[in-house]
Amino acid sequence: GADAVRKEMYDFHDKGGQHIALRPEGTASVVRAFVQHHPMTPWKVWYATPAFRYENAQAGRFRQHHQVGLELLGTADPEADVEVIAVAAEFLAELGLRQVELQINTMGTPEDRIRYVEVLQRWLRERVGYLDPDDRDRVEVHPMRVLDSKRRATRQVTADAPAISDHLSTESEAHFSRVLEGLRALGIEPTLAPRLVRGFDYYTHTTFEFVPTLVDNAQATILGGGRYDGLVEELGGPPTPGIGFGSGIERLLIACDAEGVFTTPKEAVDVFVVDVTGGAVARDITRELRAAGIRCDRAFDQRAMRAQMKAADRSGAPYAVIVGDQELSEGVVTVRPLAEFGAEQTTVDRAAVASHLRDVLSIG
Numbered sequence: 001g002a003d004a005v006r007k008e009m010y011d012f013h014d015k016g017g018q019h020i021a022l023r024p025e026g027t028a029s030v031v032r033a034f035v036q037h038h039p040m041t042p043w044k045v046w047y048a049t050p051a052f053r054y055e056n057a058q059a060g061r062f063r064q065h066h067q068v069g070l071e072l073l074g075t076a077d078p079e080a081d082v083e084v085i086a087v088a089a090e091f092l093a094e095l096g097l098r099q100v101e102l103q104i105n106t107m108g109t110p111e112d113r114i115r116y117v118e119v120l121q122r123w124l125r126e127r128v129g130y131l132d133p134d135d136r137d138r139v140e141v142h143p144m145r146v147l148d149s150k151r152r153a154t155r156q157v158t159a160d161a162p163a164i165s166d167h168l169s170t171e172s173e174a175h176f177s178r179v180l181e182g183l184r185a186l187g188i189e190p191t192l193a194p195r196l197v198r199g200f201d202y203y204t205h206t207t208f209e210f211v212p213t214l215v216d217n218a219q220a221t222i223l224g225g226g227r228y229d230g231l232v233e234e235l236g237g238p239p240t241p242g243i244g245f246g247s248g249i250e251r252l253l254i255a256c257d258a259e260g261v262f263t264t265p266k267e268a269v270d271v272f273v274v275d276v277t278g279g280a281v282a283r284d285i286t287r288e289l290r291a292a293g294i295r296c297d298r299a300f301d302q303r304a305m306r307a308q309m310k311a312a313d314r315s316g317a318p319y320a321v322i323v324g325d326q327e328l329s330e331g332v333v334t335v336r337p338l339a340e341f342g343a344e345q346t347t348v349d350r351a352a353v354a355s356h357l358r359d360v361l362s363i364g
Helices: 002-008 027-037 078-095 110-125 143-147 152-158 170-185 249-259 280-291 305-315 325-330 350-360
Strands: 011-013 019-021 043-052 064-073 100-106 204-212 223-227 242-248 271-275 296-298 319-323 332-337 346-349
Touching: 027 043, 027 064, 027 242, 064 078, 064 249, 078 100, 078 170, 078 204, 078 223, 078 242, 100 170, 110 143, 143 152, 170 204, 204 249, 242 249, 271 280, 271 305, 280 296, 280 319, 280 350, 319 325, 319 350, 325 332, 332 350, 346 350
Parallel strands: 271 296, 271 319
Antiparallel strands: 011 019, 043 064, 064 242, 100 204, 204 223, 223 242, 319 332, 332 346
16 A cells, blocks of 8 residues: 555665665565466465564564465456465464454445545544544555554544445445455354455455464464455456455464463473484384374484483484494394383384384374
């Protein structure tokens, strides 16, 4: 959006005097690639990129962050909106996030927005003195960005602001209804958020955000997106509708931490390989066990048996695979339990060590 470009774009002059601007988000870059390469439509693409915003760093909001996103260009069908939002929901579910709310709104057509902005601007002018000082200039320059403000005083005022849903054309109402019906048919129940406008000017029709319910923070949105049917043309391409979303990895990590998604296992490895015959056998066994899906580690520098066993104990592995001169000559290994004091060790044929360990570790 124009306001974001003016205030938040990270730009500077390099040593050669060139004016450089760092990418603030991923959608515009994907659209430029579409305009340049003319792929067949509908075109579906995902991306991962660093992004930069010149703003005050705070929890969940950094001057440099990392964004993953998905874009679908070439269709205005409301079912495309449903598909993109469903993929976003599945993405978060695959991460293990369950305490997440889908908030959704519609921006209507550009004509709808013009009518709505006039109504909103009149309403805000009557209350401008109650807004946060940093938001007051936006009433004249970009009133819809006032709705997107995260500042407490402004949010208290805009809680009662006119909703764009009351100023939609028949076309926009029909589009939004089909999106809601499609989501509910998939078992996805969105929360209507009439003041959800997102931070960029290019959105039309559907806008949406996923917000974690366990993170009490105005910056907590972990994934957001919407439809942008005029952006391709604005960037020099043919009229092409599109919809997509972006998600900040740093915010995803905060939400995952709040839900306890990432738990550190008690044992970082399943097996520690001890080899006092020079290390070549440990190298081969370690590779073999990893290929069999067994987490394993080993010692280096041809250390003595005692030093290697101490390393095995420190690793937290429940089992050690031991190769000494006798085991090497007989084509076997010794499997010693480490977690249970006094438990009996087992001699296993060298060729069967992976299958034996998968059995005792109950893997697959």
